Amino acid sequence: xxxxxxxxxxxxxxxxxxxxxxxxxxxxxxxxxxxxxxxxxxxxxxxxxxxxxxxxxxxxxxxxxxxxxxxxxxxxxxxxxxxxxxxxxxxxxxxxxxxxxxxxxxxxxxxxxxxxxxxxxxxxxxxxxxxxxxxxxxxxxxxxxxxxxxxxxxxxxxxxxxxxxxxxxxxxxxxxxxxxxxxxxxxxxxxxxxxxxxxxxxxxxxxxxxxxxxxxxxxxxxxxxxxxxxxxxxxxxxxxxxxxxxxxxxxxxxxxxxxxxxxxxxxxxxxxxxxxxxxxxxxxxxxxxxxxxxxxxxxxxxxxxxxxxxxxxxxxxxxxxxxxxxxxxxxxxxxxxxxxxx
Amino acid sequence: xxxxxxxxxxxxxxxxxxxxxxxxxxxxxxxxxxxxxxxxxxxxxxxxxxxxxxxxxxxxxxxxxxxxxxxxxxxxxxxxxxxxxxxxxxxxxxxxxxxxxxxxxxxxxxxxxxxxxxxxxxxxxxxxxxxxxxxxxxxxxxxxxxxxxxxxxxxxxxxxxxxxxxxxxxxxxxxxxxxxxxxxxxxxxxxxxxxxxxxxxxxxxxxxxxxxxxxxxxxxxxxxxxxxxxxxxxxxxxxxxxxxxxxxxxxxxxxxxxxxxxxxxxxxxxxxxxxxxxxxxxxxxxxxxxxxxxxxxxxx
Numbered sequence: 001x002x003x004x005x006x007x008x009x010x011x012x013x014x015x016x017x018x019x020x021x022x023x024x025x026x027x028x029x030x031x032x033x034x035x036x037x038x039x040x041x042x043x044x045x046x047x048x049x050x051x052x053x054x055x056x057x058x059x060x061x062x063x064x065x066x067x068x069x070x071x072x073x074x075x076x077x078x079x080x081x082x083x084x085x086x087x088x089x090x091x092x093x094x095x096x097x098x099x100x101x102x103x104x105x106x107x108x109x110x111x112x113x114x115x116x117x118x119x120x121x122x123x124x125x126x127x128x129x130x131x132x133x134x135x136x137x138x139x140x141x142x143x144x145x146x147x148x149x150x151x152x153x154x155x156x157x158x159x160x161x162x163x164x165x166x167x168x169x170x171x172x173x174x175x176x177x178x179x180x181x182x183x184x185x186x187x188x189x190x191x192x193x194x195x196x197x198x199x200x201x202x203x204x205x206x207x208x209x210x211x212x213x214x215x216x217x218x219x220x221x222x223x224x225x226x227x228x229x230x231x232x233x234x235x236x237x238x239x240x241x242x243x244x245x246x247x248x249x250x251x252x253x254x255x256x257x258x259x260x261x262x263x264x265x266x267x268x269x270x271x272x273x274x275x276x277x278x279x280x281x282x283x284x285x286x287x288x289x290x291x292x293x294x295x296x297x298x299x300x301x302x303x304x305x306x307x308x309x310x311x312x313x314x315x316x317x318x319x320x321x322x323x324x325x326x327x328x329x330x331x332x333x334x335x336x337x338x339x340x341x342x
Numbered sequence: 343x344x345x346x347x348x349x350x351x352x353x354x355x356x357x358x359x360x361x362x363x364x365x366x367x368x369x370x371x372x373x374x375x376x377x378x379x380x381x382x383x384x385x386x387x388x389x390x391x392x393x394x395x396x397x398x399x400x401x402x403x404x405x406x407x408x409x410x411x412x413x414x415x416x417x418x419x420x421x422x423x424x425x426x427x428x429x430x431x432x433x434x435x436x437x438x439x440x441x442x443x444x445x446x447x448x449x450x451x452x453x454x455x456x457x458x459x460x461x462x463x464x465x466x467x468x469x470x471x472x473x474x475x476x477x478x479x480x481x482x483x484x485x486x487x488x489x490x491x492x493x494x495x496x497x498x499x500x501x502x503x504x505x506x507x508x509x510x511x512x513x514x515x516x517x518x519x520x521x522x523x524x525x526x527x528x529x530x531x532x533x534x535x536x537x538x539x540x541x542x543x544x545x546x547x548x549x550x551x552x553x554x555x556x557x558x559x560x561x562x563x564x565x566x567x568x569x570x571x572x573x574x575x576x577x578x579x580x581x582x583x584x585x586x587x588x589x590x591x592x593x594x595x596x597x598x599x600x601x602x603x604x605x606x607x608x609x610x611x612x613x614x615x616x617x618x619x620x621x622x623x624x625x626x627x628x629x630x631x632x633x634x635x636x637x638x639x640x641x642x
Contacts, residue, residue, distance in 0.1 A: 173432065177428070177429050177430070178425045178426065178428075178429035179429040179430065179431065181395055181425060181429070182423065182425055182429040183446070184395065184413070185393060185394070185395065185413075185418060185421065185423045186418060186443075186446040186447065187415035187416075187418035187419045187446075187447060188415075188446055340395075341395075
């Protein structure tokens, strides 16, 4: 059966390569974690930019990309088109910043930055040392980049799809071609057949995880923390839960197409609602409430905690328990709907 | 080797439909037994009840001392089944397929080569089952049924959907199956197949057995006349009428046919006239038996 899976190029593509493409894509988009610099056009001399106070020199270099121009009309036009983020000019002691509302984030960045520079210049002009200072520090390790969030989420999605689709189509195909009935007439107990299929799904899930981690570490600088080996028992429980969903889909569906449709219907919305593609921190309360009853949410959380948040092995126990309970309930429903033949 | 099969009063109803309506027969150990009938006659349902895949609405089945619907491993190990569809694991080669089924029955790996040899698939061992022809698939499927050297074998329409050439090739394989004294039960809707392979045939229609006997006895019991056809030009119509006596003579363009219940008299007379060149003699077949029993043309 395992041989059969690796020979099915389509199945291999959708279970491993397809989610991996997302990993590469997300990994590429979010490699630069800091906000990109704001492009501003400077018209004429602007004293705080031309001769910045010592304290703000480095800061300006970090957050602003300044080009000089003498054509104010053209510069404003560029901002309007979105080619530049702001136009800055000086009239006497007054700094004029013109921006477009189209990109509010950039506009805010530019305003904040210019305000800060002006404040610093004001303080310096008084000749006094600043009394307060700010030190910022990320709570996570310095290396915590986007890839650290996306790898567990996408991996969860890949494993959920693999297990669900595998179990669903397998069941339908075997029922349709009569192999289920044939196996029923073989002198082996039904549970051996089921266990063999579970073993195949587990093997596939572990291969998926190994490839994901390999690519993440090799190409995008993924760093595993603390008790990351706990993802193995997590994956085992997750595979059971999603195979159960697949079995349910396979038991209900009459054709392979229907099985794939039902599996898709279950897995794809779940992937969105469980934060596989983007974090749910900003989502409304009811979305988080829904996500709590979804098994993928718990699989993702468990993997995030142990793989990248550096939590101890015990962080995986609650998600594992929830996944197992889910697997048992859904399997019980699926076995009631199960048929040996059409 | 060889097990007796007894089916008594088998009934299977689906709602109002009585798919099988009181079927009783016994298959002797080592016998090649055929269930013959058109599609929808209830052959497959009957076979599935005997195999234990379906529980009869009424009636009993015994294979040896076992009741098949209990799926006792002791019986399942002695039973070989080939289901109507080609039920294979996806994307495995012929050899791997046999190895897998062998593993299910706990047989040694050496059996695979033996079976490939027996069904003539040695050179296809490394080909995936999806890429085999219809006939090759059926042969592999029969090999899978025989992998554990069962004492009783069930074959459900093994030659359905095969072209005539592939069908005859398969017959050669099927004939060897009960050489070692296996009991074989075969369903088919081909009359010639039942005649060629089976020791005894049960003719089924609408869920009942109409007649059960050896193919030869069924045909004899019909007491149908023999048709003797002469190539055109070997004998004039007048001479033919003289030879035929009271028997009817049919003068068609392609041949001259005498229909008689006394073929030896007619053939002797034809020999005396040296008119045996291009002659063909056709006795009654199971087709005629079916026609006689149901009053309608046999259509598979």
